[in-house]
Amino acid sequence: MAGMHLDRGADMPLYQQVAAHLRARILDGSLQAGTRLLGSRDMAAELGCSRAIVLAACDLLYAEGYLLSVPRGGVRVAAIARPRAAAPAPDERDAGLRMSDRWKSLLATDYVFDMASPFSTGTPDIAEFPFEIWARLLRQSWHNPLRSACIDMAPLGWQPLREATAEFLGAVRGLLCRPEEVAITPASSGALDLCCRMLLDPGDEVWVEEPGFIEARWSLKAAGAKLVPVPVDEKGMVVAEGIRRAPRAKLAVVTPSHQFPLGVAMGLERRLELLEWASRQGSWIIEDDYNSEIRHRDSMVASLKSLDRAGRVIYLGTFSKVMLPSLRIGYLVASPGFTEAFGRGRARIDVHTAGTAQPALAEFLRQGHLLRYLRRMRKVYGERQDAVVAALRTLMPEQLDVAPTAAGLHLTALFTPRMAARMTDREASARSRQAGQFIQPLSQCYLGEPDRQGLVIGYGRLQAEEAMPRLAAVAARLRD
Ligand SMILES: Cc1ncc(COP(=O)(O)O)c(C=O)c1O
Known part of the structure; x- marks a missing residue:
């Protein structure tokens, strides 16, 4: 038992400490197959613990297959196939982790950011958030919760929240939609990520704004998309240039209400041109409408979705930015057919967006607190x-x-x-x-x-x- 010190202050029970020590010595070869262990009394005396602790450790190692009990031969180390070489040290940059090439290139992206800086983008102030109201609504929704909120949450989200979101979007964005067109998502990034996997095959071309939102590109890259940068001028994405560079792109990702990061609004002519291209090609448009609820002037730039007659636009928004960043709840609005397919995909990948806050959020919207x-x-x-x-x-x-x-x-x-x-x-x-x-x-x-x-x-x-x-x-x- 050389080198073994029991730590009586540790969270790990003593018998597990003894077992961990023996297991490590068996795995590293210092206790060879067939070696006979000391008797439990001697081992306990050497370690300064009770015999019961040693017996419990040996029981565990029998169960795991590290020890054998040989008739009249005492307790011996079993023959086990030991790993030949030590596993490489975990290091994200180490190709030894054997991640996919796509994932490695995503992690290698050079990106500087500092959430702690007051100049970081996309972080709201929570100092004036109505925490008391939020706490009351959470308490109420958990006081006598419905089974459908605890166990059977639907893949497209809590139905009253889908209804309240449709109403909220009418009031705040002038976007008229029906609850069956709305899906509740793990914020807008989570919606985008699943849309990418639903819509794209590796090598498919996607228009992205140049300059644009970097995080969106990560999900696109992770789905294997070929990114086609399309320049942005004072009227937003230059659609004609997108058509010239990749006429058959499968998808365009845009921020038409206020472009990220330049802040310009896409002109009407460009919007119609983009919609026309998408319906002609059967391509998709993801409209990332982040933060449009936080407008500083009275005039509101209408969403692209509200002009979409052909059902090509998938509209994404988020409650995370306007309420609490850690809430991670957002929404998608698309044609009923797309939304239904999105729900089926969600059910297969990760079942549904976390449900514990959805009933409270539905009430928060319904009672007008967010407005x-x-x-x-x-x-x-x-x-x-x-x-x-x-x-x-x-x-x-x-x-x-x-x-x-x-x-x-x-x-x-x-x-x-x-x-x-x-x-x-x-x-x-x-x-x-x-x-x-x-x-x-x-x-x-x-x-x-x-x-x-x-x-x-x-x-x-x-x-x-x-x-x-x-x-x-x-x-x-x-x-x-
Ligand atoms: C342009 C843009 N779209 C989407 C998001 C992501 O929103 P969410 O937090 O809901 O994933 C951000 C966050 O900063 C953003 O800047």
């Missing part, structure tokens, strides 16, 4: 965006071109030609990190060579009065 909360937060976020725009215009008028955006929790400040001649946005981002105020570089939203440089600045969690001092610290690093 009221959004109304309050639009004002807060609007003031934060104004503060960022004002600070950037005061501090870096020569370096950055800043335009307010109509919605969402971030804006993109483009480099002026003068600034672009001095440094890249990756360098500017690294300097912002040195100033303790990490800001994302625009160029990492590109698949190919960036045709613009800039900074993608989130303000969801930035107090308006902090915009000036924090950005002044960044400006000081960017000016020299």
Whole structure:
């Protein structure tokens, strides 16, 4: 029992500690097959524990096949096939993990992000979230829960939540849809991931916005898609260029209400062109309508889905961004046929979106709490965006071109030609990190060579009065 010390303060019971020690010595070959173990009394004396502990450890190892009891021969080590070589150390970058090539390339993507920075994109402020109401609704829904919420949750989600979501989208986005067109999903990323697997075969071409939302590209790549970057100008994705580069693409992924990351809205002509291409080709369009509920001006850009007569648009949205990031509940709206097929796929892959919060969320929507909360937060976020725009215009008028955006929790400040001649946005981002105020570089939203440089600045969690001092610290690093 050399080298064996029992730790009486550990969570692991003593008999399991003894068994783990013997098991390890058998596996590493220091206890050879046929070796006779000490008698249980001697072993217990050597370890300073009771004999019962030693006997329980040996029982476990008999059961696992490491020990044999030989008549009149005592307890002996069994002959087992030991692994020849030690397993390679787990290391994500190690090809020894033998992941698929697609997965390895996904993990190898160079991507800088810092959730802790108040300038990180897509993170809401939760300080004013009505936690008391939320807690009450959770308590109520769990006080006397229905079996259908505990055991038989449907793959497309809790029916009252599908109904409340359809109503919410009518009120907040002017999107008229029926509950049977709505699926409740593990936020919009989860919906996108399953859509990719449903729609794409390896090698299928997909249009993505350039620059665009990097996370969406990861799911597309994981599904084996061939990504076709399509440039974005001040009217959104240049559809004619998509048609020129990949006329038979199977899918286009777009953010038409306010493009990620540039913030522009897609013009009507482009929208009609995109819809026309998709219905002619039988291709799909995923409309990622993230954060459109958080609009800062009165005018609302209608969704692409509301123009879709041919049933080609799959509309994705999320409650995560407007409520609590960890909620991870979103929705998909598509033709009833697609939605039904999506539900069948969901049932096969992971059954349904986690159900414990769905009944409370349905009530939260039905009772109008989300609309009221959004109304309050639009004002807060609007003031934060104004503060960022004002600070950037005061501090870096020569370096950055800043335009307010109509919605969402971030804006993109483009480099002026003068600034672009001095440094890249990756360098500017690294300097912002040195100033303790990490800001994302625009160029990492590109698949190919960036045709613009800039900074993608989130303000969801930035107090308006902090915009000036924090950005002044960044400006000081960017000016020299
Ligand atoms: C453009 C865009 N789409 C989708 C999402 C993801 O939303 P969810 O958290 O619901 O997966 C984000 C998150 O930042 C985003 O920026």
